[in-house]
Amino acid sequence: xxxxxxxxxxxxxxxxxxxxxxxxxxxxxxxxxxxxxxxxxxxxxxxxxxxxxxxxxxxxxxxxxxxxxxxxxxxxxxxxxxxxxxxxxxxxxxxxxxxxxxxxxxxxxxxxxxxxxxxxxxxxxxxxxxxxxxx
Amino acid sequence: xxxxxxxxxxxxxxxxxxxxxxxxxxxxxxxxxxxxxxxxxxxxxxxxxxxxxxxxxxxxxxxxxxxxxxxxxxxxxxxxxxxxxxxxxxxxxxxxxxxxxxxxxxxxxxxxxxxxxxxxxxxxxxxxxxxxxxxxxxxxxxxxxxxxxxxxxxxxxxxxxxxx
Numbered sequence: 001x002x003x004x005x006x007x008x009x010x011x012x013x014x015x016x017x018x019x020x021x022x023x024x025x026x027x028x029x030x031x032x033x034x035x036x037x038x039x040x041x042x043x044x045x046x047x048x049x050x051x052x053x054x055x056x057x058x059x060x061x062x063x064x065x066x067x068x069x070x071x072x073x074x075x076x077x078x079x080x081x082x083x084x085x086x087x088x089x090x091x092x093x094x095x096x097x098x099x100x101x102x103x104x105x106x107x108x109x110x111x112x113x114x115x116x117x118x119x120x121x122x123x124x125x126x127x128x129x130x131x132x133x134x135x
Numbered sequence: 136x137x138x139x140x141x142x143x144x145x146x147x148x149x150x151x152x153x154x155x156x157x158x159x160x161x162x163x164x165x166x167x168x169x170x171x172x173x174x175x176x177x178x179x180x181x182x183x184x185x186x187x188x189x190x191x192x193x194x195x196x197x198x199x200x201x202x203x204x205x206x207x208x209x210x211x212x213x214x215x216x217x218x219x220x221x222x223x224x225x226x227x228x229x230x231x232x233x234x235x236x237x238x239x240x241x242x243x244x245x246x247x248x249x250x251x252x253x254x255x256x257x258x259x260x261x262x263x264x265x266x267x268x269x270x271x272x273x274x275x276x277x278x279x280x281x282x283x284x285x286x287x288x289x290x291x292x293x294x295x296x297x298x299x
Contacts, residue, residue, distance in 0.1 A: 008164060019254065060285070103287075120291075
């Protein structure tokens, strides 16, 4: 009886690990997709970290939380950071290319233009700062 | 987007419901007890009939009063979440019946499907049942009328707190 439970526990762990792996792969896929489409945004890389921020005009949390957070971050980092804002209603092609499903969505690119983080939903200053430190 | 009236939906209740469903279903699998899966199906069915999350009472009577979970109230439509629970109830009922009749693979596959969808909702913020609901709205099916909150991909959790 206990052997069967242990075996089934092992199966359960295996299934959960496979599920997590699938989730991680999808996340990585989004980052790879972003990396492949950086050239659509820049003719020349700015050689500093970039936050690509997808928004829409009627997105309330973008106005009340995400935009102020990015403004604060910009004032803290000055010339060391570039924020690129994209209106997904004006550029649906870019939103589709980058795999954006909701707004706000922020992608963090390192100085070489590699997409390193993606935040689906509001990302507060502390979180963005923490991510920027690792770039 | 539309100018429809959204309601205050506490996503902590939904999350609690999903986590309990995940936990009980995994326990049912490990202990090989089909009746536990049937119990989850029953609670989801009762929840669907009463238009509340099946295990929402755990949050309301234990977790919130003791401060173990805080409300996460968002402007949202409750209807897609009810529909998602009803879909889960159908899958769980199918799974439980299959297990009772001895179709082990089909039964546990359906149970694990519910676990996966509940986990995606609880930890990934994407409600597949809600996405199906909004897809049915686009097909103009009677009884399906709500639009996703502005700026939110159908099925994704809205990001703005109602009290922001």
